[in-house]
Amino acid sequence: MNTRVTRSSRFSNGALAVLALLVVVLLTAPWWAGRAELRLFGEIYLYLSLACLWNLMAGYAGLVSVGQQAYVGFGGYMLFALTIYAGIHPVAAIIAGGLLAAAISIPVATLIFRLNGAYFAIGTWVVAEVFRLSFAQVSALGGGSGSSLPVAIVKSLADSRSARESLSYYLAIGSLILVFAAIYFLLRSNRGIALTAIRDNESAAAELGVNVWRTKLEIYVVTSALTAIIGGLIFLQKLRISPEAAFSVNDWTAFVIFIVVIGGIGTLEGPIIGTIIFFLLRETLADFGTTYLMILGLVAIIVMIKAPKGLWGLISQRYDLEIFPLRYRVQQSATTEQG
Amino acid sequence: MTEWLNAIVQGVLLGGLYALFAAGLSLIFGVMRLVNIAHGDLIVLAAYMALTTVMVMGVHPLLALLVVIPLMSIVGYILQRLLLNQTLGNDILPPLLVTFGLSVILQNMLLEAYTADPQKLNGGAIETASVSAGNLSIGILPLLTFVIAVLVIVCLQWIFYNTALGRQFRAVSDNQDIAQLMGLNKGHVFGLALALSLAVCGIAGVLLGMRTSFDPSIGSGRLIFAFEAVIIGGLGSLWGTLAGGIVLGVAQTVGGKINPGWQLLAGHIVFLLVLAVRPRGFFPRVEH
Amino acid sequence: MSSLLEAQALNAFYGDFQALYEVELSINEGDVVAIVGANGAGKTTLLRSIAGLLKNDAHSIRFNGTPIGHYRADKVAKLGIALVPEGRQLFPSLSVEENLKLGATVGRKGHWSLHSVFELFPILKERRAVASTQLSGGQQQMVAIGRALMSNPDLIMFDEISLGLAPVIINSIYEQLPQVINQGTTAVIIEQDITRALSSASRVYCLQEGRVKLSGRTDELTRQQITQAYFGVAA
Known part of the structure; x- marks a missing residue:
């Protein structure tokens, strides 16, 4: 067994493949979406x-x-x-x-x-x-x-x-x-x-x-x-x-900050998770107007205090996952490809 | 000529109100390095508290201070102990983002409770009364606001440098661990600091509400004025904060005199100019 | 004699780094205990743990039988434990007198007051209104000691009591020490100078890499034993 230092992992390779496929599907959206x-x-x-x-x-x-x-x-x-x-x-x-x-x-x-x-x-x-x-x-x-x-x-x-x-x-x-x-x-x-x-x-x-x-x-x-x-x-x-x-601070900054904080600040995956949650909440709670904003603010505060790295931080910490490999990690491998 | 002099005098008096906005912000930054983004919204909250007090009890807005000040202090203490103390540490992000979230929650709570309609605290005769000095006519309310601002700063200065509480504020500001070793519970001291800060917000809110109409959205503007006064005056100096408020107030009234559309812009531009030529403000606290 | 302060299986951590391993310690009332050891042996960590600046397992530290390992520093101070921290650590925004007054925050009654501290260190009375930053190192140490005494502690701990001070000053501080301790106070001293530590203390603990290597009465231990425990096993 050798150890090698690499950025990618089996999970990140798989996840990136799925993501690439999703992007291709989304690129065809004008043909199938309303x-x-x-x-x-x-x-x-x-x-x-x-x-x-x-x-x-x-x-x-x-x-x-x-x-x-x-x-x-x-x-x-x-x-x-x-x-x-x-x-x-x-x-x-x-x-x-x-x-x-x-x-x-x-x-x-x-x-x-x-x-x-x-x-x-x-x-x-x-x-x-x-x-x-x-x-x-x-x-x-x-x-x-x-x-x-x-x-x-x-x-x-x-x-x-x-x-x-x-x-x-x-x-x-x-x-x-x-x-x-x-x-x-x-x-x-x-x-x-x-x-x-x-x-x-x-x-x-x-x-x-x-x-x-x-x-x-x-x-x-x-x-x-x-x-x-x-x-x-x-x-x-x-x-x-x-x-x-x-120049609306609510539309272009408050929402954006909430998205990033809830998803996970300082991670590439966080904004994606945060945006999905933001739009899910918005599409379900849009009729509530001010209540929706209060809930969003409250969720952001709770996340900031209880899980400062956001939802993605919780997930990646628990399962040691990274979709977009930035960190170097040491891997055990059976190959002998080291120089 | 008199017109310009009048604009300057009005600006100086307006500066008193801005100093009141700024004093509370400056105080908690001094004690615990906390920048409270919800500061402006808390001032607006105080104005609405006064509005409700006036409506329910049928008293003059200035008398409503007797309700607003204690209530705001309690809000401050609880807010600090339950929420903000959990955000303090080496990372600036949690306090910043939590108070930002708080700001959005407060705004929308007020919107829900009081609608977006502009409100005003009716001060009665005091609003229109004025004294004349030479060719100038000076409103009693702006003058009173300015005097109160000076008194508040004298009072804060006295608390800081002549009382046991002030000693505790300075001690936790210097070194939290060692202060804790001396038996100070820093969570409690921080709670008292925000209580005092919001007491000042209470005064500022009532005076603001008597001076102009307000609605739930104006908090961020007050935060920005407070912040500009603090930076122009120099971080950590209460008298500097008054000076900063006056500079900002004069810039706004003189700018507004040149062109009504330039009032706020002129204030911001003077702030940016100060930042360019004197980044540490006019009266920065001497570093030890 | 019952022990005033006891540490049992005390493990202390800075994040993932373990600084103390299973430390056992027992201090009787009226003792003067010296803690010696090389830099990084865990002496300061031990005092910080006792003082409550580091959180520990509740039962790993007992004071008068009460488990205090999990107490916050201000609660520990109220029980009567004072720490004179390494490097004095006065409050720069406070005057000499204000620094001393702050030490009395816990409100424990006893011999020490502004008056008796000024009697012990007359120079401080002269300089009472001066900012603490303007004092000499020795005077600062006096303020730091005075500030700790103002809480009328049952146990006073000195971290690196003579570090960075001129020999003359160190002598005079040590001359005052009996007066400090004689008011019914128990003391723990961290001191680099082994000779001095042994001459002023009744018991000594040698720490090495976070573990107690040697402990006992100063009159029962040989200097060689201590030196060996201090520097590690002789090769």
Whole structure:
């Protein structure tokens, strides 16, 4: 018997195969799903993307933000501004919105990185408020009451309604795959190792030569850009934008935080579990409005106190499972493939 | 000219209210390094408590303080002992996310109980009364708010530096283990700290409710003002918090004077500017 | 004589790391017990366990017959056990007098008060209003001892009583020690200097890698036995 160090396990290989199959099935959804389901799936993908991005910041880089709505709204507004006033194609506008968000996130970061821990969190919220109040001042974009995406621009996506809905669906699932893959490969790279070191002990990581500030900045910028792209897609689905909707702390941050906390912060699997639970709860309790939100908040508090690693943390601890292999594990094996 | 002077005076007085928002936040951060995201919602809760007291007992909102302050203190003590003490440790995530969850729960509870309709505490004649100084006319209510803010800060300062309770606050803040060795039950001391913090929230809530109308959603805005006042003033200094509140208040009234749409924006921008040029605020506590 | 403090099969852990293994200890009223051992032998862990800063099995520590292994530090303090921690650990935000007053939080009556502590260490009375951070190392140790005495403990424990202090200061602290202990207090001292430990204590425990290697009356043990237990088995 030899031991070998590997990341994958038999379970992770099997689970990844099942997941790949699921993705293939979902890719064919426009052929078999109804209009409402297609829309719901799209929304799920976008929420899952936001959850993965917030998890990357809070769970891996220790940047607990309650102001990610700043970039969701920014992306949304850039879609409207660039299509209406610069006349570019919506998809190009969404990508450009991501790039602009990256550019704007650098000066923002240099300011709010001066705040520590929980104060950083509230600082991000101030930034989101500044974004909201600023866009409410832009009368060309409807000021405080907002504006709708002109029909001509909507039509420029595709001629038929069903074709537009399919496109919107593919953009959502495509961006989810992009976000997920980006995070997965980032965490498996040297950057990921640096991040793990920062998360475990920031000052020790700094002593080992990890540039903590720069690593965090990179994560913040990448996350902001991708969040803005998701924001653009969200408002491409909604076709209407207003400062209140675009920069809503409940919709784009509270829900996202609850998803990640309930599912399991600091794990790749957590946001998936959390999103499934979130939408199951929402579809069953949606009629209860405020009660639903209170239950969600309560569940998140209980999970945070009783199981800080969330539901996935409970599962993976109990059965030592990982769907997306990040950790190295020592395996007993009968092979003699070592060098 | 008088208009601008008036805007500045109004801003200074408004700063008193912001200092009241901020004092409680600053206090619990000082004692237990806890940043309470639900702070603003607790201020709004106090305003609704006063509203109910006024309706049930038919008293003036200022008299309702006699009910609101003790009640808020009890809420604070219980909240800390039953919930928040379980979140304190080296990891900043649990307290942050638990108080965030609390904020959402509180907002929706208030929404359920009182609907989204704006409410106001009716202060009667005191709301419109004013004194004039030269060309300026200064409202009695804003003036009273400012005086109360100063008194509250004097009082907190006295508690912190001249009483056994203050000694215990500083001791647990310095070193929880050693304080525990000296026979202090830190869970209890933290409970008292949040009780005191929410007592101040009680005062702030009543004064807020008399000044403007409120609804369940405005808590996060008050949290942000409180936070900005704390950072502008410098972490750990109560008088700095008053100064921070005044800077924020003046920025808002002067900004609003230039363009009504800029009122809040001007406050946030001044905050970001302070963060850029003086990241530790104007009166940071000297590190030992 | 009945024992004031007893440890039975005491195992202490920091997370997964075990720091004490089956420690047996018995301290009689009026004893001065020295605990010696190399760095990492578990001396501080032992005192932290007794003081309640580390949670243990309830019955592994008994004080006056009461199981206290599971007690929180503040409950232990109220029973009359005080610890002078390693490195003094004064409260930097508190003045000398405030540090001392804080020691009286448990409210136990007895010989020690602000007045009698100032009598023992007159220099502290002079510097009562000064922030504790502005004192010299020796004066800080006096405050730390005074702060522990203010609770009028039945058992006082000194962790590394002379660490980081100049020899002259150490001498004067040891000169005061009998006065501290004579007020009916039992004492446990952790001391690196074996000679000093043996001369001031009536019993000694040698710890090595978390286990008691040797224990007994100081007048019955040879210096060689202790040195051997201190440094491990001679090769």
